[in-house]
Amino acid sequence: MKKLNLFDKFVFFLNSILATTLLLSYILPYIEPERSAFVSVLSLTVPFLIIVNILFLIYWLLRIKKQLLLSLIVLLIGFNHMASLYKFSASKQVEDKDNIAIMNYNVRLFNVFNWLPNKNITAEITAFIKERNPDIISMQEYRQDSDLSLKDYYKFEVLSGNKVKNGQAIFSKFPIINKGSIEFPNTDNNAIFVDVVRAEDTIRIYNVHLQSLKIDASTDPLKNETSENLFKRVGNTFRLQQMQADLFLEHKAASPYKVIICGDFNNTAYSYVYNTIKGDDLKDAFVEAGNGFGRSFDFKFFPVRIDFIMVDESFIVNSFKTFDVKLSDHFPIISRVKVK
Known part of the structure; x- marks a missing residue:
């Protein structure tokens, strides 16, 4: 953080909050709404959180700063969530008479x-x-x-x-x-x-x-x-x-x-x-x-x-x-x- 200017420090502060929120969101599918409806509502924001953390990753990558590791690690931990949001592979297309x-x-x-x-x-x-x-x-x-x-x-x-x-x-x-x-x-x-x-x-x-x-x-x-x-x-x-x-x-x-x-x-x-x-x-x-x-x-x-x-x-x-x-x-x- 010592080598970051004031603006970058502010960006990393926001990055930390949103990366932590995304990390916590990974447990949401296992929390019953009956137990905590408020927490369950956060599941609606997961696509937004994933996209924002990707943008933070790109920002730090372009700046060549080690702060990129924060969002990178959180995104890798939730790789299955990424797959549910966006599939990078080509779509599967198998023609079969029994389809x-x-x-x-x-x-x-x-x-x-x-x-x-x-x-x-x-x-x-x-x-x-x-x-x-x-x-x-x-x-x-x-x-x-x-x-x-x-x-x-x-x-x-x-x-x-x-x-x-x-x-x-x-x-x-x-x-x-x-x-x-x-x-x-x-x-x-x-x-x-x-x-x-x-x-x-x-x-x-x-x-x-x-x-x-x-x-x-x-x-x-x-x-x-x-x-x-x-x-x-x-x-x-x-x-x-x-x-x-x-x-x-x-x-x-x-x-x-x-x-x-x-x-x-x-x-x-x-x-x-x-x-x-x-x-x-x-x-x-x-x-x-x-x-x-x-x-x-x-x-x-x-x-x-x-x-x-x-x-x-x-x-x-x-x-x-x-x-x-x-x-x-x-x-x-x-x-x-x-x-x-």
Whole structure:
């Protein structure tokens, strides 16, 4: 520090705080929101903390200062967190006749309240789906709409609400032999499932939509709400998500079939609910085969990935892609998987 000028000393002070915060964030996926909702809220800032520490590293590298070791060591300790934010390797693309193409898409009610100026959202989403031709489609914030014409699919939907009935839907090109819903108390969010038959395999597909944070992606979260109230509200949401994840996992544990999980978790890959749902027996398709940031939510401040496709050990993940299609506040994701 003796050889640093006053400005560099200030930069290193900020660097120390943010590097320490990132280091502490590595334990967040193991802290139940019920125990400390405030601490769990910090999981939302992990992408920001990683990016800022990379910038500090670059700053000290250009200055040829040993202070670069602080952020470098912290980033290396959390290398798995880095992999969840950004995949440096090329995306995996394995073409196989036995691939099953799975799409997850939060369609935001097909723009029924005109959040986007585009008046042809439903038709464009339909055209996008037909072009990509997935075998399975998992939709959140779905509503019945006569313009959504997917005649080649079997469908299961669970809707609620008064003004606009909405909920979750699963479309499948494979016959559906069983279906059901896992109800979450005191909310319109839920998880649904279908059992489909594909060749000699029966596969259970889950569509999980956890409690929403209700943060507008296009505005500053603090603009109309104090930071104290925001933390309190988000903390309460995380407690609900924990309860919903527990209900889902109880149902999943009884599944007799191979399992694919799709959904909008309304939380990041650094959260308790992600860590709990993924566990040790599931594979995150983005981590297995994606590249880049993989952001799935159109948040203007930093890349956020809250939509997921996971598979159990019965599957090989052969590809994953996020599509920069601005027809919702979420981006569609598609993975191709193969039964081993």
